[in-house]
Ligand SMILES: Nc1ncnc2c1ncn2[C@@H]1O[C@H](COP(=O)(O)OP(=O)(O)O)[C@@H](O)[C@H]1O
């Protein structure tokens with residue numbers, strides 16, 4: 001059964017619905033011809049299936065910051081690069097201009113990440129346009145051309161689970177090699193497209209090198225994959241790919257095709273990875289991650 005809130009219909013007539021207000025300017029600009037239906041209304045955005053010429057695409061309409069939930073936590077926005085110093089000061093002060101700037105930075109972070117990751121060969125939806133707080137992108141579809149299900153909505157045989165897990169670890173390594181940590185990777189933000197898993201939902205993606213929380217976020221992303229696929233293939237539950245990947249990254253030895261073992265040998269060294277693991281999701285984790293980042297690489 002599909003979870004509540006998904007595949008919302010609304011009044012759909014002849015394969016189109018009355019366009020929502022937020023999409024009107026895109027229709028006027030000729031970026032969208034018709035709105036077919038609302039796909040979901042999530043925590044941060046509403047997603048619509050739209051027609052553009054003879055293509056079906058997907059329009060992600062970001063909710064206003066005030067309607068959003070938890071994700072605008074400090075670790076996501078920390079060190080996000082803001083070039084204009086007036087903007088940076090306003091963001092720090094929380095003025096109205098600052099809030100607008102922060103909002104724009106949040107939304108365009110997803111667009112930036114999509115372009116950066118697509119260029120790095122990561123399977124993400126192809127972005128088409130970003131206009132008035134709406135991201136127009138490729139609609140990820142299943143073998144029948146319908147909107148692809150989230151991993152959370154499918155059940156997998158053990159072999160499929162291992163295969164998708166391995167594919168996604170390569171994607172995580174490609175992302176990290178491109179300097180990006182997803183930051184909210186889970187079965188809810190991966191679609192099972194006709195050609196395999198596709199990673200979505202990137203507004204909180206962070207710069208791996210410039211963010212004090214990158215290590216913690218990478219480990220959490222990889223742990224989420226382990227927990228999900230481990231439900232179908234319990235042998236995965238013993239693996240430690242996150243620590244292994246982060247260690248390779250820190251030593252400058254990470255390649256997208258690195259042969260991983262799933263094991264990680266803890267040894268006394270410059271990086272107290274054990275400490276990071278124990279303190280994960282703990283109040284002290286932020287400090288630990290900061291210390292981890294500040295360790296000289298030897
Ligand atoms: N490119 C896409 N193709 C198909 N479905 C999509 C696409 N982008 C988002 N969706 C659907 O919309 C839902 C919400 O999108 P997402 O980017 O995860 O936003 P949020 O979780 O912040 O609301 C996804 O779970 C997925 O079902």
Ligand SMILES: [Mg+2]
Pocket residue numbers: 042188189201
């Ligand atoms: Mg999501």
